[in-house]
Amino acid sequence: MIEFPFSSMAGRLKRSEIRELLKLTRRPETISFGGGLPDPAIFPYDAVKAASTKAIDECGRLALQYSPTEGEPFLKEQLRDFLGRQGIRVDTDDMLVVSSSQQGLDLLSKVFIDPRDPVIVEKPTYVGAIQAFRAFDADFQGIEMDRDGIDPDQLERLVIRLIDDGRKPKFIYLIPEFQNPSGLTLSYERRKRVLEIANKYNLLVVEDSPYSELRYNGETIPSLYTMDIEGRVLLMKTFSKIFCPGFRLGWVVGPKPVIEKMVIAKQGTDLCTAAFVSMVAAFLLKDGHVDRQIEISKQLYRRKAAVMLDALETLMPREEGIWWSKPDGGMFLWLRLPEYMDTLEMLNEAIELKVAYVIGSGFFYDGSGANAMRLNYSYPSESQIVKGIGRLARIVKKRLRVSVA
Amino acid sequence: MIEFPFSSMAGRLKRSEIRELLKLTRRPETISFGGGLPDPAIFPYDAVKAASTKAIDECGRLALQYSPTEGEPFLKEQLRDFLGRQGIRVDTDDMLVVSSSQQGLDLLSKVFIDPRDPVIVEKPTYVGAIQAFRAFDADFQGIEMDRDGIDPDQLERLVIRLIDDGRKPKFIYLIPEFQNPSGLTLSYERRKRVLEIANKYNLLVVEDSPYSELRYNGETIPSLYTMDIEGRVLLMKTFSKIFCPGFRLGWVVGPKPVIEKMVIAKQGTDLCTAAFVSMVAAFLLKDGHVDRQIEISKQLYRRKAAVMLDALETLMPREEGIWWSKPDGGMFLWLRLPEYMDTLEMLNEAIELKVAYVIGSGFFYDGSGANAMRLNYSYPSESQIVKGIGRLARIVKKRLRVSVA
Numbered sequence: 001m002i003e004f005p006f007s008s009m010a011g012r013l014k015r016s017e018i019r020e021l022l023k024l025t026r027r028p029e030t031i032s033f034g035g036g037l038p039d040p041a042i043f044p045y046d047a048v049k050a051a052s053t054k055a056i057d058e059c060g061r062l063a064l065q066y067s068p069t070e071g072e073p074f075l076k077e078q079l080r081d082f083l084g085r086q087g088i089r090v091d092t093d094d095m096l097v098v099s100s101s102q103q104g105l106d107l108l109s110k111v112f113i114d115p116r117d118p119v120i121v122e123k124p125t126y127v128g129a130i131q132a133f134r135a136f137d138a139d140f141q142g143i144e145m146d147r148d149g150i151d152p153d154q155l156e157r158l159v160i161r162l163i164d165d166g167r168k169p170k171f172i173y174l175i176p177e178f179q180n181p182s183g184l185t186l187s188y189e190r191r192k193r194v195l196e197i198a199n200k201y202n203l204l205v206v207e208d209s210p211y212s213e214l215r216y217n218g219e220t221i222p223s224l225y226t227m228d229i230e231g232r233v234l235l236m237k238t239f240s241k242i243f244c245p246g247f248r249l250g251w252v253v254g255p256k257p258v259i260e261k262m263v264i265a266k267q268g269t270d271l272c273t274a275a276f277v278s279m280v281a282a283f284l285l286k287d288g289h290v291d292r293q294i295e296i297s298k299q300l301y302r303r304k305a306a307v308m309l310d311a312l313e314t315l316m317p318r319e320e321g322i323w324w325s326k327p328d329g330g331m332f333l334w335l336r337l338p339e340y341m342d343t344l345e346m347l348n349e350a351i352e353l354k355v356a357y358v359i360g361s362g363f364f365y366d367g368s369g370a371n372a373m374r375l376n377y378s379y380p381s382e383s384q385i386v387k388g389i390g391r392l393a394r395i396v397k398k399r400l401r402v403s404v405a
Numbered sequence: 406m407i408e409f410p411f412s413s414m415a416g417r418l419k420r421s422e423i424r425e426l427l428k429l430t431r432r433p434e435t436i437s438f439g440g441g442l443p444d445p446a447i448f449p450y451d452a453v454k455a456a457s458t459k460a461i462d463e464c465g466r467l468a469l470q471y472s473p474t475e476g477e478p479f480l481k482e483q484l485r486d487f488l489g490r491q492g493i494r495v496d497t498d499d500m501l502v503v504s505s506s507q508q509g510l511d512l513l514s515k516v517f518i519d520p521r522d523p524v525i526v527e528k529p530t531y532v533g534a535i536q537a538f539r540a541f542d543a544d545f546q547g548i549e550m551d552r553d554g555i556d557p558d559q560l561e562r563l564v565i566r567l568i569d570d571g572r573k574p575k576f577i578y579l580i581p582e583f584q585n586p587s588g589l590t591l592s593y594e595r596r597k598r599v600l601e602i603a604n605k606y607n608l609l610v611v612e613d614s615p616y617s618e619l620r621y622n623g624e625t626i627p628s629l630y631t632m633d634i635e636g637r638v639l640l641m642k643t644f645s646k647i648f649c650p651g652f653r654l655g656w657v658v659g660p661k662p663v664i665e666k667m668v669i670a671k672q673g674t675d676l677c678t679a680a681f682v683s684m685v686a687a688f689l690l691k692d693g694h695v696d697r698q699i700e701i702s703k704q705l706y707r708r709k710a711a712v713m714l715d716a717l718e719t720l721m722p723r724e725e726g727i728w729w730s731k732p733d734g735g736m737f738l739w740l741r742l743p744e745y746m747d748t749l750e751m752l753n754e755a756i757e758l759k760v761a762y763v764i765g766s767g768f769f770y771d772g773s774g775a776n777a778m779r780l781n782y783s784y785p786s787e788s789q790i791v792k793g794i795g796r797l798a799r800i801v802k803k804r805l806r807v808s809v810a
Contacts (some may be wrong), residue, residue, distance in 0.1 A: 002637055004609060004662055005575055007541075010516040013669040019474075040466040048469065048681075052457035061445040064453065064651035069424075099504055099653065102676045110540065111415040131673035135515065136412075170410055204409060232407055244469035246680040248504065257409055264418040268536035269674075271507045275651040276453075277679055 009135055018127055018362040021347060027354070031388035033375040034356040036180065036241075036331060039304075042296050043244055047289040048280065055279035067275035069266050071097025071251065075278040078285035079237075079251050085291070086213070088226050088235075090253045096262050099273045101210060101238035101250035104262075105132035107269065108206060108234070111261040112170045113138050118162050120172040122150055124334075124363030124372075126180045126208065129173055140365035141169060147325075149176065149186030152193035159201050171204040171234075176224060177212040178330025181363045181374035185328060188221050199230055204258070208236045213294045215329035216302035231255045239281060241331065242294050247277045301331065301378050304385060308333065308377040311389035317397050321371075331378040334360075336371060337396060343373045346395050355391040414540055423532055423767040426752065432759070436793035438780040439761040441585065441646075441736060444709075447701050448649055452694040453685065460684035472680035474671050476502025476656065480683040483690035484642075484656050490696070491618070493631055493640075495658045501667050504678045506615060506643035506655035509667075510537035512674065513611060513639070516666040517575045518543050523567050525577040527555055529739075529768030529777075531585045531613065534578055545770035546574060552730075554581065554591030557598035564606050576609040576639075581629060582617040583735025586768045586779035590733060593626050604635055609663070613641045618699045620734035621707035636660045644686060646736065647699050652682045706736065706783050709790060713738065713782040716794035722802050726776075736783040739765075741776060742801060748778045751800050760796040 021034075055063045059074070070076070076092040083090050098104045105128060113119065113136035121129065123142035133140065141158055143150040155172070162169055172194070176186040186194070198205045207224040225235035234254030239247050252262065266272070284290050305327060312324055312335070321338030335357075337343065343359045350356060360372025377385060426439075460468045464479070475481075481497040488495050503509045510533060518524065518541035526534065528547035538545065546563055548555040560577070567574055577599070581591040591599070603610045612629040630640035639659030644652050657667065671677070689695050710732060717729055717740070726743030740762075742748065748764045755761060765777025782790060 002607065002635065002660065002662075004660070004666075005517065005573065006666060007515065007517050007519045007522070007575075009519075010666045010670070013516070013666065013673070015669050016672055019672070035471075037470060040470060043465065043469045045461050045465045045469075048465075049458050049461045052461075053454050056450050056454045056457075060448065060450045060453075062651075064448045064450075064649035065442060065445060066440075066645075066650045099679075100675045103674065106674045110412065111418070112410070112412050114412045114414075117412070128673065128676065135670070135673050168410065170412075202407065230407065240471075244681075245471045246467075246469035248675060248677070248679040255407065255409070257407075261409075261411060261415050261418065264420050265415070265540070267421055267424070268418070268533065268540050269508065269511045270505045270653060271533065272653070274504075274653040274679065274682055276649075276685075277682060280681075 012134055012137060016127060016131060016362070018358050021359065030351070030354045030356050031380055031384045031391070032356040033377070033380060033388060034358050035379055036376055037379045038241060038244060038297065039300060039378055042293070042300060044289055044293055047284060047287070051280045051283040051287070051289070054283045055276065059279055063276045063279040065275055067272045067278060069263050069272050071095065071273060072275055072278040072282065075282040078282045082285055082290065088223055094253050094256055094259055096252045096259050096266065097273045097278060098250045098252055098266070099270055100240070100248040101208065101236045102128050102132065103269070104236045104250055104252045105129055107262040107265045109133055109136040109138070110265045111258070118167050118169040120155070120158065120169045121365070122174060122179065124181050124360065124369055125173065126175060127362050129208070130365050134365070142365065145182060145184055147184065149179070149184055149190055150174070152190050152197060155194065156197050159197060159203065163201065169203060171206050172198065173206045173208065174224070175208045177209060178214065178327050178332070180210070180330070181332055181358070182334040183325040183327030183330060183332045184334070185221065191221065191224055191227060195224060195227055198232055203232065205233045206236065207233050210238045210241045211330035213242050214298055214301060214331070216298045216305070217328040225253065234258055242297070243284065243290050247281055249273065249277055249281055304377040304382060305333070307382045307385045308375065308389060311386045315390050315393040317393065317400060319400055322396070331376055333375050333377065335373050335375055339371050340401060341371045341396070341399050344370065346399070349395050350392070353391040353395065355388045357392070417539055417542060421532060421536060421767070423763050426764065435756070435759045435761050436785055436789045436796070437761040438782070438785060438793055439763050440784055441781055442784045443646060443649060443702065444705060444783055447705060449694055449698055452689060452692070456685045456688040456692070456694070459688045460681065464684055468681045468684040470680055472677045472683060474668050474677050476500065476678060477680055477683040477687065480687040483687045487690055487695065493628055499658050499661055499664055501657045501664050501671065502678045502683060503655045503657055503671070504675055505645070505653040506613065506641050507533050507537065508674070509641045509655055509657045510534055512667040512670045514538055514541040514543070515670045516663070523572050523574040525560070525563065525574045526770070527579060527584065529586050529765065529774055530578065531580060532767050534613070535770050539770070547770065550587060550589055552589060554584070554589055554595055555579070557595050557602060560599065561602050564602060564608065568606065574608060576611050577603065578611045578613065579629070580613045582614060582626070583619065583732050583737070585615070585735070586737055586763070587739040588730040588732030588735060588737045590626065596626065596629055596632060600629060600632055603637055608637065610638045611641065612638055615643045615646045616735035618647050619703055619706060619736070621703045621710070622733040630658065639663055647702070648689065648695050652686055654678065654682055654686055709782040709787060710738070712787045712790045713780065713794060716791045720795050720798040722798065722805060724805055727801070736781055738780050738782065740778050740780055744776050745806060746776045746801070746804050749775065751804070754800050755797070758796040758800065760793045762797070
């Protein structure tokens with residue numbers, strides 16, 4: 001057996017426990033609350049076919065060739081207009097098209113993180129961000145969340161402590177809307193406070209925003225990018241949740257010096273994003289299919305979320321320590337169980353009962369969250385949601401310690 | 406102006422001088438020998454449209470969803486069969502689909518290169534490899550090339566010296582066929598010697614092979630991957646040159662432990678390659694369009710290369726120090742000029758005369774090669790090739806120092 005001289009980064013890379021566990025639960029008869037998948041029943045298949053034909057007919061030479069590292073100009077214009085329709089004004093010169101927003105996180109890590117550099121994240125946070133930052137040996141610094149997102153006072157205390165230690169954080173990474181995994185949203189007041197802190201201590205804020213268009217309840221809250229007047233917010237967007245994940249297409253908008261560095265990092269990373277997919281996506285945007293798809297998704301996910309919340313209300317025991325978030329959009333909710341429960345231990349029984357979820361600890365860089373789970377409601381059908389929550393409730397009930405008061 | 410706390414990697418990242426210079430020469434009336442682009446006149450546009458429709462009609466749900474990080478099984482089978490038709494037997498379990506072979510180089514860097522780790526490359530070598538390895542602060546160790554590729558004796562001496570210094574190289578990176586930029590091919594005898602050396606000193610060999618199918622003269626030489634019996638060759642392949650660059654699709658085949666690490670690295674890098682593009686490519690392979698495209702490309706590039714070689718023969722002065730490679734395939738040839746000439750200095754005049762090339766120094770990690778240039782013959786038309794070489798010859802003649810012997 002040959003021993004290969006792997007790097008220290010390779011030593012830090014671990015197979016995502018979540019992805020491995022998801023494989024176990026991928027039997028077709030299993031009801032899955034596990035993935036983060038849009039509902040394929042609503043994918044606009046005909047629109048994609050038509051846009052593909054258009055991409056070749058109308059700009060085939062460009063569509064099959066290399067594209068500029070910054071992104072196809074035609075796509076960038078469509079993305080600018082798409083954000084404009086949401087009240088987010090951007091300049092295409094401040095934009096980089098990326099091959100998935102996961103690539104955005106990789107490029108961000110490349111241009112900011114040296115080994116043991118502190119980065120501030122929400123607790124819990126997106127597992128892909130943990131993977132990307134950990135590869136570059138980030139020192140994770142977490143802020144607890146409540147119903148309104150992270151607590152700005154806790155954030156400021158942490159920033160002060162780090163700066164006092166001569167370890168100023170490289171950035172604050174937030175998913176302000178319908179956070180993955182918690183489903184929680186950072187309130188407007190707290191957004192203001194977060195920006196005040198960023199301004200006061202001269203910090204970069206990374207606003208990862210894959211779900212903001214999928215708000216099905218309540219009022220839109222302005223993005224941090226829009227509220228920022230100093231040019232210190234980097235906004236990350238993706239097609240994966242608003243349209244489909246199969247394109248691997250995202251875009252990043254932010255301060256020119258940051259975008260510039262990310263462009264150069266992208267040259268060595270994949271040279272450019274696929275021109276073919278860029279052109280297909282540009283036509284889908286131009287012809288209104290993306291906006292339409294968002295409307296369809298919102299209606300569907302509003303219904304599915306309501307079904308899941310109803311099922312939880314009806315079926316889940318109401319014990320001390322059992323709590324779940326009530327998202328106003330997105331794809332996920334977060335179920336917290338009593339501290340003595342362990343969702344990893346419960347998973348075996350869940351697999352037997354043919355229901356899947358993601359264990360909470362996958363979303364914590366420090367392995368906490370063992371008593372929580374993420375539930376996805378965008379992918380399963382409404383009847384599956386009811387059945388699946390029933391099965392989860394059985395598993396939870398079995399483990400309840402009856403208090404003998 | 407906000408100062409952002411960039412990483413040390415960001416400090417090493419430089420805009421590719423080549424890409425910047427190419428921008429200057431991108432006026433439509435300029436004859437470009439600069440890029441590495443396939444001829445868009447032969448792109449099979451209708452086949453791509455048909456395959457896109459098929460991808461949606463026959464596997465739309467998978468095509469628009471996330472794919473496994475390892476790659477779409479359907480595509481991997483087609484890639485295995487494609488290599489099989491060339492006599493390269495591979496197991497799909499040893500394969501990773503990548504979002505461009507540039508991504509393969511990024512993943513390779515991630516899993517192998519710690520700062521100042523030595524890696525062995527050809528001199529000159531592919532500029533994208535220099536960018537990827539430099540980002541991770543590789544210590545480049547180069548081997549000169551002659552008509553048959555690198556000299557194995559020089560390779561062995563270098564390996565011994567590095568090992569004696571306690572600095573065993575992480576891998577040997579080679580482009581054995583129609584190398585970019587030189588157009589040179591590593592001979593069969595030397596391949597055997599390179600593998601002997603790799604076996605003797607227990608080294609990984611990275612065989613970057615974007616052009617091997619584009620052999621239009623002479624006999625096929627077995628790939629290092631095929632000749633290797635110890636499982637220490639990593640083979641990197643791409644769609645960009647054999648079909649089109651607009652898909653950003655490549656694949657890597659090699660030792661399981663290396664593929665395994667690269668898969669995990671890919672999770673944090675872009676999660677997975679685009680399922681949509683993967684399905685389109687799978688149908689193009691299955692329906693014979695890729696094999697057909699290779700035949701068409703070979704015929705065209707054979708003719709274009711002959712036109713360029715004829716033009717050089719006829720128009721370029723025959724002075725001491727002027728030499729060009731005579732490739733048997735691929736897209737490039739290498740023109741070496743007398744040592745006192747500087748192709749960067751010449752570029753201004755070339756831009757005036759409306760002809761573009763890539764300066765040689767871009768392909769050397771140490772800035773040497775100032776008296777060389779890379780010439781691409783796949784993209785310009787035959788009449789442009791004749792005209793363009795004429796212009797280059799004028800520029801060279803003007804700079805010749807007449808020896809007063």
